[in-house]
Amino acid sequence: MPGPLSDIRILDFTRFQQGTFGTAQLADLGADIWKVEQPGGDPGRTLGRHRSGYSSYFESLNRNKRSLCLDLSGAEGVAVVERLVEHVDIVAENFRPGTMDRLGIGYEHLRTIKPDLIFASGSMYGPKGPRGHDPGYDTIAQAAGGMMAFTTLDGETPHGAQPGMADQTGGSMLAYGVLAALVHRLRTGQGQKVDVSLYGSQIALQGIHVARAWTDHELAPPGRSSGVFSHRALCLDGRWIAFGFLEARHFPRLVAALDLAELATDARFAEPEGRGEHIGALVERIDAQIIQTESAEWIERLRAADIPCSIVQDYESIRKDPQAIANGYVHETEHPIWGSLAIHGPVALFSETPASVRTHAPVHPGEHSSAILLEGGFSEQEVTALLETAIVLAPNGDDVSAGA
Amino acid sequence: MPGPLSDIRILDFTRFQQGTFGTAQLADLGADIWKVEQPGGDPGRTLGRHRSGYSSYFESLNRNKRSLCLDLSGAEGVAVVERLVEHVDIVAENFRPGTMDRLGIGYEHLRTIKPDLIFASGSMYGPKGPRGHDPGYDTIAQAAGGMMAFTTLDGETPHGAQPGMADQTGGSMLAYGVLAALVHRLRTGQGQKVDVSLYGSQIALQGIHVARAWTDHELAPPGRSSGVFSHRALCLDGRWIAFGFLEARHFPRLVAALDLAELATDARFAEPEGRGEHIGALVERIDAQIIQTESAEWIERLRAADIPCSIVQDYESIRKDPQAIANGYVHETEHPIWGSLAIHGPVALFSETPASVRTHAPVHPGEHSSAILLEGGFSEQEVTALLETAIVLAPNGDDVSAGA
Numbered sequence: 001m002p003g004p005l006s007d008i009r010i011l012d013f014t015r016f017q018q019g020t021f022g023t024a025q026l027a028d029l030g031a032d033i034w035k036v037e038q039p040g041g042d043p044g045r046t047l048g049r050h051r052s053g054y055s056s057y058f059e060s061l062n063r064n065k066r067s068l069c070l071d072l073s074g075a076e077g078v079a080v081v082e083r084l085v086e087h088v089d090i091v092a093e094n095f096r097p098g099t100m101d102r103l104g105i106g107y108e109h110l111r112t113i114k115p116d117l118i119f120a121s122g123s124m125y126g127p128k129g130p131r132g133h134d135p136g137y138d139t140i141a142q143a144a145g146g147m148m149a150f151t152t153l154d155g156e157t158p159h160g161a162q163p164g165m166a167d168q169t170g171g172s173m174l175a176y177g178v179l180a181a182l183v184h185r186l187r188t189g190q191g192q193k194v195d196v197s198l199y200g201s202q203i204a205l206q207g208i209h210v211a212r213a214w215t216d217h218e219l220a221p222p223g224r225s226s227g228v229f230s231h232r233a234l235c236l237d238g239r240w241i242a243f244g245f246l247e248a249r250h251f252p253r254l255v256a257a258l259d260l261a262e263l264a265t266d267a268r269f270a271e272p273e274g275r276g277e278h279i280g281a282l283v284e285r286i287d288a289q290i291i292q293t294e295s296a297e298w299i300e301r302l303r304a305a306d307i308p309c310s311i312v313q314d315y316e317s318i319r320k321d322p323q324a325i326a327n328g329y330v331h332e333t334e335h336p337i338w339g340s341l342a343i344h345g346p347v348a349l350f351s352e353t354p355a356s357v358r359t360h361a362p363v364h365p366g367e368h369s370s371a372i373l374l375e376g377g378f379s380e381q382e383v384t385a386l387l388e389t390a391i392v393l394a395p396n397g398d399d400v401s402a403g404a
Numbered sequence: 405m406p407g408p409l410s411d412i413r414i415l416d417f418t419r420f421q422q423g424t425f426g427t428a429q430l431a432d433l434g435a436d437i438w439k440v441e442q443p444g445g446d447p448g449r450t451l452g453r454h455r456s457g458y459s460s461y462f463e464s465l466n467r468n469k470r471s472l473c474l475d476l477s478g479a480e481g482v483a484v485v486e487r488l489v490e491h492v493d494i495v496a497e498n499f500r501p502g503t504m505d506r507l508g509i510g511y512e513h514l515r516t517i518k519p520d521l522i523f524a525s526g527s528m529y530g531p532k533g534p535r536g537h538d539p540g541y542d543t544i545a546q547a548a549g550g551m552m553a554f555t556t557l558d559g560e561t562p563h564g565a566q567p568g569m570a571d572q573t574g575g576s577m578l579a580y581g582v583l584a585a586l587v588h589r590l591r592t593g594q595g596q597k598v599d600v601s602l603y604g605s606q607i608a609l610q611g612i613h614v615a616r617a618w619t620d621h622e623l624a625p626p627g628r629s630s631g632v633f634s635h636r637a638l639c640l641d642g643r644w645i646a647f648g649f650l651e652a653r654h655f656p657r658l659v660a661a662l663d664l665a666e667l668a669t670d671a672r673f674a675e676p677e678g679r680g681e682h683i684g685a686l687v688e689r690i691d692a693q694i695i696q697t698e699s700a701e702w703i704e705r706l707r708a709a710d711i712p713c714s715i716v717q718d719y720e721s722i723r724k725d726p727q728a729i730a731n732g733y734v735h736e737t738e739h740p741i742w743g744s745l746a747i748h749g750p751v752a753l754f755s756e757t758p759a760s761v762r763t764h765a766p767v768h769p770g771e772h773s774s775a776i777l778l779e780g781g782f783s784e785q786e787v788t789a790l791l792e793t794a795i796v797l798a799p800n801g802d803d804v805s806a807g808a
Contacts, residue, residue: 004588021611029584048616056615124712127753129730135648135712139634143646144714146722148636150566151555158636158644158716161565162554164612172576172609177752179583180433184408184757186590192756200733203722204751205576207425208568211460212452213719214734214746230543232552232562240562242547244539308528308539310548312562315617318550318607326533329604330618342618347608348581349531352596353588 003030004353008182009088010034011081012065013105015042017138017164018122018198019094020061021171026090026178027064028346028355034084034372035065038072039393041365054338062361063331063343068373069366069393076391078104084376085114089185090178094122097133107193116191118181122174126197136198141166145202150209170201232312233287235295243302243309248272250307257305258289258298331357364395407434408757412586413492414438415485416469417509419446421542421568422526422602423498424465425575430494430582431468432750432759438488438776439469442476443797445769458742466765467735467747472777473770473797480795482508488780489518493589494582498526501537511597520595522585526578530601540602545570549606554613574605636716637691639699647706647713652676654711661709662693662702735761768799 008031014020020042027033035042048057071077082105085091091110093100100106100121107119121127124136125144142148142160152158160166177194185191203210231245244250251272255263263269263285268278275282290298295311302309311317319342324330331345346355362368369392373383386392412435418424424446431437439446452461475481486509489495495514497504504510504525511523525531528540529548546552546564556562564570581598589595607614635649648654655676659667667673667689672682679686694702699715706713715721723746728734735749750759766772773796777787790796 004584008587017612025580048612050619054619056619057612059619060611060615125727126731126733129727131707131727132730134707135710136714137648137712140646140648140712140714143634143636143644143716144722146717146719147566148644148646148716149718152716158646161569162551162610162613165565165609168609168611169573169576172573172580173751176429176576176580176583177754179580179587180408180752180759181754181757182587183412183583183590184754186587190756192754194755195753196751197731199728200731200749200751203728203733203748205569205572206566206719207464207572207748208421208452208461209566210719210722211464211745211747214723215454215458215460215463215742215744230547232547240547240552242544242552242562244541244544303535303538306539308541308544310540310544312547312552313550314553315550315610315614318548318614319618323529323533323535324603324607326536327530327601327604329530329607338619340619341615343615344608344611345604347577347600347604348584349599350581350585350588350596351598352594353585355584 001352001354003028003355004350005029005031006353008032008090010090010092011084011088012036013091013093013095013100014122015094016044016047017057017061017167018170019092019174020044021168022094022120022122022174022178023065023092024061024063025172025175025347028357030353030355033065034088034376035062035067035362036072036081037067037069037365039069039365041069045365052338054335054341056343059341059361060343063357064359065362066359066368066372067362067365068369071391071393072103072105074391075104076386076389080373080386080391081105082110082113083378084372085110085117087376088114088117089182090118090120092120092174092178094174096135097121097123097127111191114191116185116189118178118185118191118194120174120178120181120194120196122170123195123197125199127195138164138167138198141170141198141202144199146206146210147202150206166198166202169205170196170198173201173204230308231283231286233290235290235298236292237294237296239295240312241290241295241298241302241309242312244307251275253305254302254307257301257307258286260285260289333357333360335360337363366392366394369394405756405758407432407759408754409433409435410757412436412494414494414496415488415492416440417495417497417499417504418526419498420448420451421461421465421571422574423496423578424448425572426498426524426526426578426582427469427496428465428467429576429579429751432761434757434759435494437469438492438780439466439471439766440476440485441471441473441769443473443769445473449769456742458739458745460747463745463765464747467761468763469766470763470772470776471766471769472773474773475795475797476507476509478795479508480790480793484777484790484795485509486514486517487782488776489514489521491780492518492521493586494522494524496524496526496578496582498578500539501525501527501531515595518595520589520593522582522589522595522598524578524582524585524598524600526574527599527601529603531599542568542571542602545574545602545606548603550610550614551606554610570602570606573609574600574602577605577608634712635687635690637694639694639702640696641698641700643699644716645694645699645702645706645713646716648711655679657709658706658711661705661711662690664689664693737761737764739764741767770796770798773798
């Protein structure tokens with residue numbers, strides 16, 4: 001079964017992470033991605049690169065895409081874009097604002113060729129405002145967007161959440177914006193410009209916290225602890241577990257599962273208020289109990305008691321987790337060059353139009369140059385001429401006769 | 405101009421955060437949300453509640469929605485759902501898996517009434533697999549999904565990113581899944597079931613890190629530091645700034661902007677390798693310089709030098725930031741009960757079909773019970789009967805004659 005975006009084509013100028021994750025999210029849905037790389041390739045190819053040459057970063061962000069390598073520095077390259085855009089539904093990019101216009105392939109120009117075009121841009125700060133044209137990337141967005149301040153304890157050097165998390169969030173929002181515009185175009189025939197940014201995405205991601213700070217002027221303590229909702233404790237085997245904690249409906253079942261049923265009738269802990277007041281003593285008792293036994297046994301007991309819980313998993317545990325595998329969240333594959341690889345699988349499951357990882361990321365910039373040009377209405381003679389004049393580049397062996 | 409999802413109706417059983425943020429993302433796009441609350445209301449109403457009664461948590465997750473309060477415990481309530489579902493495009497829910505079926509309003513049943521229905525579920529672990537029916541929420545997902553392990557330094561009690569971040573990410577993925585299913589339905593007339601989960605969303609959010617761990621078996625250091633990409637330094641006024649740092653193309657301009665141009669020709673620092681090797685000495689010089697001057701001046705100088713940079717903003721700075729305001733990322737509003745409020749604005753900007761925050765969250769469960777039922781094909785007599793038998797609840801003053 002094809003994905004929900006089968007036969008939707010995207011001319012994709014995205015690079016590094018925000019934009020590439022956005023179009024990867026659309027590629028998982030079955031869209032046909034023509035990834036335009038300039039000579040030298042997406043600079044993201046050099047990030048997270050293993051000594052073998054394999055970039056886990058690039059692979060995870062560019063699976064399901066095909067690559068056209070095109071010199072955009074002159075009129076000939078622009079002319080190629082102008083012809084290709086007639087054959088696509090969507091253009092996506094995350095250059096610094098103004099770059100697409102400077103290259104001669106901005107929205108206002110391309111829409112004259114393809115009036116119902118959807119043109120999606122991912123930027124650092126959003127298109128408007130005094131810093132609309134400023135550069136930036138993931139960590140700058142975590143600094144600007146409040147993530148860094150929130151997750152840092154007093155006196156520490158500010159640190160954010162994980163590197164790349166703001167980019168990845170901005171990318172999901174780009175996919176969201178494109179899909180919404182596609183719904184509108186299917187209903188009305190009208191295309192449009194869609195803008196998302198790292199900054200705006202960070203704010204929305206923290207929607208519950210900004211709303212609290214902006215109105216109550218009271219802020220939850222920094223993100224390190226959320227003891228009311230869950231507790232983390234160390235087990236005998238050195239692994240940590242997290243579980244639901246102070247909630248009234250969980251507490252009696254929790255302490256019973258921990259062989260600490262007496263705590264449920266202890267005057268200090270019987271009521272939620274008391275548990276809050278005597279939290280130190282409570283935690284001490286629970287931690288002292290949990291360290292006596294291995295994590296797997298605690299998880300089994302907590303699950304049997306229907307307490308929300310999990311081992312604090314690392315990535316290796318996740319890869320082997322039957323739960324992640326059953327839902328397709330882990331995509332294992334055999335790469336012709338790099339052998340066994342695993343990357344994240346599609347994030348949404350569709351009963352009728354499954355999302356999927358169908359192909360590896362393009363190993364070389366321009367790996368599909370000829371095929372894309374032919375599908376985009378160029379003749380074999382034209383393709384040959386573009387390759388000969390190096391307006392279009394292809395790795396060795398990719399010529400017209402080799403086809404797709 | 406209406407949003408891209410205008411005239412799309414969602415019968416929305418979501419509660420707490422994952423599902424409610426998902427449908428809030430769709431509501432921002434103009435979808436008409438019929439939020440079904442059971443007697444007592446969405447339990448999310450009690451979270452983040454200020455002494456005034458205002459819940460910033462609930463407001464940010466339920467703006468743009470209307471509320472129908474319905475007793476789902478018996479056949480009469482189910483019959484109401486069965487009639488309403490004929491008038492909607494989408495059903496969304498994030499109960500524990502199995503709950504909608506147990507209530508008698510699961511996908512397999514509702515699709516017999518509305519064959520092209522899109523039915524979206526957000527769960528903890530995904531619908532399949534050994535833990536598919538387990539309970540869970542944000543912190544458990546951060547534990548299971550690798551976020552907690554990744555962001556914790558050795559020896560620390562595991563902590564995740566911010567509370568609510570996994571829920572918010574899962575919610576965006578729900579919106580993504582629904583939009584993709586809507587594209588498919590518009591193209592083919594076919595509805596379907598869509599499943600997303602906190603666990604799967606966490607894995608995808610960390611796509612670049614899981615890909616690295618799963619294949620290279622080398623992991624970047626925990627998320628606290630990403631010194632190669634940016635540096636954080638304390639300024640004279642006590643604020644921190646973050647800026648692009650070691651990259652070859654930035655370094656000479658950076659040190660010039662910091663009045664440390666001599667570092668660019670210092671043999672230790674002139675080349676990227678040397679900078680990596682002597683990072684301690686380099687950081688010491690830079691930090692000693694930055695502490696001499698106020699943050700605003702540094703930002704001005706760094707921006708003039710075109711170095712990616714930002715103040716490490718807290719939420720109050722963001723609210724006042726002309727950049728956030730210009731792009732609509734801050735939504736200021738006057739609430740009839742709670743006065744001046746601010747919540748996050750829409751995350752995507754559309755040139756033709758703007759997303760928007762149009763209404764406050766429903767103050768009371770059932771605030772729009774009558775209006776929704778009338779729009780859903782019930783007669784005034786039927787509405788009156790449902791209110792009298794308390795199958796449908798409405799706050800005082802909401803009766804048929806009050807209308808919408």
